[in-house]
Amino acid sequence: MDTLVNIFKALSDKTRLRIIFLLSFVENHGFKTEDEGEERTAAKPGRRLAGAGRSRVSLTAKKELCICEIMDALALAQYNISRHVRELRFAGLVRERKEGKFVFYCLCKPGDKAHALLLKAIAGGDKEVFSRDIQRLRKRLDLRVDGKCVVGIKRCC
Secondary structure: OHHHHHHHHHOOOHHHHHHHHHHHHHHHHOOOOOOOOOOOEOOOOOOEOOOHHHHHOOOOOOOOEEHHHHHHHHOOOHHHHHHHHHHHHHOOOEEEEEEOOEEEEEEOOOOOHHHHHHHHHHOOOOHHHHHHHHHHHHHHHOOOEOOEOOOOOOOOO
């Protein structure tokens, strides 16, 4: 029961919902390189992305985002994103992995049916805001090289 209470507390903030949505989007739709003969999905499932510069983006193996990518996608400061991600980690919704100077985040697997249903419900949130976040995320992911975040903090969007 305490776990569920922590999840509800973590999801009581709009910025945290946007972070969960981004991580969920990447996990469910992923970004794959066209060079590998795989399709890359867009913000709306079923659409393909075109463009020569987009072939560098690859999240096929690891469906995670660097904190700087989340910052740029949400157009918020690092301290703000870090504070919100800490709450999501405490609730068991998000997992962290460090690689050099970069910190990557991904969704934790749902622990029970209620957790899974909550994550599903978030996707039905503010479509307009989520759509803008996904557009900025796509621009930010285009900066990846060989599927890895190499840029750090950069306001690209």
